[in-house]
Amino acid sequence: MTGRLADNVALFGRALRAAGLPVGPGAVVDAVGAVEAAGIARREDLYWTLHSVFVTRHEQSAVFDAAFRLFWRRRGFLEKLLSEMSPIAPAERAREKPKPGESRVLEAMRPQRKEAPEEVVEHEVSARLTTSDRDVLKERDFAQMSAAEIARAKRLIQALVLPDDSRPTRRMTTDPRGRHVDLRASLRRSLRGGGAAIELAHRSRTVRPPPxxxxxxxxxxxxxxxxxxxxxxxxxxxxxxxxxxxxxxxxxxxxxxxxxxxxxxxxxxxxxxxxxxxxxxxxxxxxxxxxxxxxxxxxxxxxxxxxxxxxxxxxxxxxxxxxxxxxxxxxxxxxxxxxxxxxxxxxxxxxxxxxxxxxxxxxxxxxxxxxxxxxxxxxxxxxxxxxxxxxxxxxxxx
Missing domain, CATH: 3.40.50.410 (von Willebrand factor, type A domain)
Structure with a gap:
């Protein structure tokens, strides 16, 4: 398959990769071959053909669906998309929240601005979130996060630590200062010395966090x-x-x-x-x-x-x-x-x-x-x- 359709499939694969899906050159070649073999008689045929190639995990379906709806629109969809993302968009449209998965797709399709070299270096050096950015990210709804925000959220989740809520259990453990006498351990100690004297062994309840x-x-x-x-x-x-x-x-x-x-x-x-x-x-x-x-x-x-x-x-x-x-x-x-x-x-x-x-x-x-x-x-x-x-x-x- 050659022509504009093959080019659009390649561009669609590039948009999916920018949105966070692991789409490589091999997957794009497979997608072009699958579309050529399956045909494109209906929109649903194209959707499921590309879905079978580009989607490898269940959690990727939402991103693929949002990307497909935004990419394979009628002529003029890109200009409309850019107008929706411009600063002069209507106030009521700006207040609408994107659907799950659309945030990272919009971010992937947004044209990147070229910055000065010194600005890029400064951005790469400052890798940590500022206090204000962290506060905004903590209040952001999970479904409205972009791909970069989800990656930051995962790092913050890994840093969460549960407080120490350990409590006594029914299991007993050896403890020289325990309040309970361990009868079996005491008898074993007395047998080692010939049974002339009994040295008491103690134990206490095991303390561990509840499951x-x-x-x-x-x-x-x-x-x-x-x-x-x-x-x-x-x-x-x-x-x-x-x-x-x-x-x-x-x-x-x-x-x-x-x-x-x-x-x-x-x-x-x-x-x-x-x-x-x-x-x-x-x-x-x-x-x-x-x-x-x-x-x-x-x-x-x-x-x-x-x-x-x-x-x-x-x-x-x-x-x-x-x-x-x-x-x-x-x-x-x-x-x-x-x-x-x-x-x-x-x-x-x-x-x-x-x-x-x-x-x-x-x-x-x-x-x-x-x-x-x-x-x-x-x-x-x-x-x-x-x-x-x-x-x-x-x-x-x-």
């Missing part, structure tokens, strides 16, 4: 937020915290072993390979039932804290949703519901799934930005129990 169990919704409605939350879980596991991670859309999948890999991007790629229902529908009741039936007794010991990450928009609200949520609540020490919909100030608990879950959680928190993630870290610290319900939970439940 964290995360149930993460990866359906299409919250995919932009769940990916960065999985980075947060990877950072917790990397600091030797006991973290059990499960993802669900239409089925429940344990990705704890995949997130244990050192590199966060590699860990998420392994998790995405194993999960088959990424960005699918939502079946919260079925996922909670599978967890309570199969995994609850295995991972909810020693005062585990459960983080339920979902928007609560159940595809088919079933009567057993409240029952499974109540069973989960009774099995753990603390159940925290993280909902990206709380980013809206006028949020109301009207959906049937949300109303079914609310009575059975201890806390109801937003999870849409770095600032909300930092609030979650502080809330998981010591002194936060089942009675510590934030004011926002009370307003949403009323």
């Amino acid at each position: 964290i169990v995360a149930l993460v919704d990866i359906s299409g409605s919250v995919a932009e937020y769940s990916r960065l939350f999985l980075h947060f879980l990877h950072a917790l596991a990397e600091r030797r915290r006991r973290v059990q991670s499960f993802v669900f859309a239409t089925r429940l999948t344990n990705v704890t072993r995949e997130l244990a890999h050192r590199d966060p991007d590699d860990a998420l790629a392994r998790a995405a390979t194993r999960v088959r229902d990424w960005e699918g529908g939502t079946r919260i009741a079925s996922a909670l039932h599978d967890f309570n039936q199969t995994w609850s007794r295995r991972v909810l010991g020693q005062g585990a804290v459960v983080l339920l990450f979902t928007d609560g928009l159940e595809r088919e609200v079933e009567s057993d949703l409240a029952f499974e949520a109540d069973r989960l609540h009774r099995s753990c020490r603390r159940l925290v519901w993280l909902n990206p919909l709380l980013r809206f100030g006028a949020f109301e608990a009207r959906a049937a799934g949300i109303r079914a879950l609310l009575p059975h959680v201890d806390e109801f928190r937003p999870i849409h930005s770095l600032a909300s993630m930092e609030d979650l870290v502080r809330a998981l610290g010591p002194g936060q129990g089942k009675d510590a319900k934030p004011a926002r939970f009370l307003r949403a439940a009323s």
